[in-house]
Amino acid sequence: MVLEARELTVVYGGTAVVDGVSLTLPEGPFGLGLIGESGSGKSTVARCxxxxVTPTHGTVRFRGADISGLRRSRPYRRAVQIVVQDTEGALDPRMRVGTAITEVLRAHRLVPRAAEAGRVTELLADVGLTAEHAAxxxxxxxxxxxxxxAIAxxxxxxxRFLVLDEPTSALDTTVQARILDLLRRLRSEHRLSCLLISHDLAVVEQLCPxxxxxxxxxxxxxGDLGDVLHxxxxxxxxxLRDAVPRLTPATPHRASLPQRPP
Ligand SMILES: Nc1ncnc2c1ncn2[C@@H]1O[C@H](COP(=O)(O)OP(=O)(O)OP(=O)(O)O)[C@@H](O)[C@H]1O
Ligand SMILES: [Mg+2]
Incomplete structure (x- = not known):
């Protein structure tokens, strides 16, 4: 199964904010990083x-079919999910976490009513939360x-496909590292194909070759992240590379640090 964007162009107010972008997400586990400075069009590609967002030109194909005819199709709407930056209010502030997840299970008729609570607990456990958080x-x-x-x-x-739009940008580095660990594990366990959007190469490096x-x-x-960096x-x-200090070649300051005594 493949999600494929071909020659996407999105024009707003006479300006092409996305201009001829093509990318392919094959069957997972897989990770593709989409990087670029603020305003470069990353989230607009994700929305396509x-x-x-309907592109001005170009197509998005899911299993070979143009999604413009699939938007209401349940298999497509299930197959492609997104996790956004925490500050963007991914979760409804008026809804308990468990209710929000139950709502999704019901909308897609995924489990019988009697099994909903158990499934919510299972989903939360998978991301390191407990039934207590559901309330x-x-x-x-x-x-x-x-x-x-939000990931649960x-x-x-x-x-099958997960778009992660700056999933850790609102978090401090320790928490960020834990979420990236979690995403790496989930990606392999659930065989997810991920498009990770970020302006931070240090984040992309954790998930996307x-x-x-x-x-x-x-x-x-x-290309290959290593080649692109070097x-x-x-x-x-x-x-983008120079914005991440530890990804730049060793500085004289670092190189001159004393060796640890044996
Ligand atoms: N609905 C819209 N109408 C008009 N312009 C828009 C719309 N959505 C996005 N834009 C413009 O398109 C450009 C790309 O926006 P986009 O959100 O895709 O960037 P981004 O790379 O995700 O940036 P950031 O890293 O800040 O999230 C920006 O100049 C933005 O102002
Ligand atoms: Mg964005």
């Missing part, structure tokens, strides 16, 4: 994949826990 409202969870709950809700429909660099809506670089061909890639 989810069928939330809480989003504001009663930490940022990391909220992100875990996305997984409730057993998706292959990356696409967007700049003003265009793909300016594509031989960036476009200034936009260099800027």
């Amino acid at each position: 994949l989810l069928g939330l 809480r409202f989003p504001h009663q969870l930490s940022g990391g826990q909220r992100q875990r709950a 809700r996305a997984l409730a429909v057993r998706p 292959h990356v696409i660099v967007l700049h003003r809506g265009r793909v300016v670089e594509e 031989h960036p061909r476009h200034p936009a890639t260099r800027a």
